Amino acid sequence: MRELPQTLRVVVDQLATLPGLGPKSALRVALTLLKWPKERTMDLGRGILELRDKLCLCSSCAGISDQDPCAICTDPERRPEQLCLVAEWDSMLIMEQSGIYKGMYLVLGGLLSPLDGIKPESLEMVRLREKLSRDQVTELILALGTTMESETTGSYIKNLVEREFPLTQVTRLAQGIPLGTDLKYIDKETLRQSIAYRQKI
CATH class of the missing domain: 1.10.8.420 (RecR Domain 1)
Known part of the structure; x- marks a missing residue:
């Protein structure tokens, strides 16, 4: 060049x-x-x-928005007792397009990957703890995908919640999602079914 x-x-x-x-x-x-x-x-x-x-990051969900807090976090129709955890903002967009989920979100900002230097302190773990303790979340839905990093992150968060927030149930999207697939590549109907039939873990 x-x-x-x-x-x-x-x-x-x-x-x-x-x-x-x-x-x-x-x-x-x-x-x-x-x-x-x-x-x-x-x-x-x-x-x-x-x-x-x-544009800015929403101080509540860490999603991208042109206002703070974002329109989702200020929507009185949303269910604050449900919190859906996604790795990145584009996964949150996909969840919203499915039209079935009406709870709140938190964008982790990535997935755990020790080989790449992404440790728990690199992600929104402080914000997760704040939301779980302040917002009286009864269900934490892991919508992280099915990659190796997703599974590692999901296990870490499940253990954290069981240890620190035992009254919060942890669920995950149903396994209609193929192994190794990122959430943003899932078609709407598969995602809708995965949300509707999510599993306790």
Whole structure:
């Protein structure tokens, strides 16, 4: 990529750091941006800046929102006694699209992975403890997927809840979800069934 003009090379290098984009894909994206009208690229640039300026993490569920607390956490129709634990915000979106779950959420911010340096203190464990003690949660639903990291995280949280919050029941989504699959790749009907027939663990 040394033969690229410096300005183009800088953009390609930055794009190539995004998930799913290698150097060739990043170059195609950059060249597409060059073909766009100037106003369209300016709009994209402003939109990217506004992602940082106008969005925040909800202080209650750690989800991405344009207000704090978010619309879900302030919805009086939600059931505060149910708390659904998801690894990332996009999994929370998938759960909401299923239309069946009406409780509250907490976004962990990842999954335990000691080899990658992701330990319990790297995740939202403090916020989880706060919600379990303050919000009188009677059911904690683990919606973490079925990967090895998901299982490790689920076991850790189950043990934590049994030890510190024995009155809270821990359930998980039913096993219609294939082993090793991330929640965000599940179709709506499978997810709906998994929520409806969740299992005690």
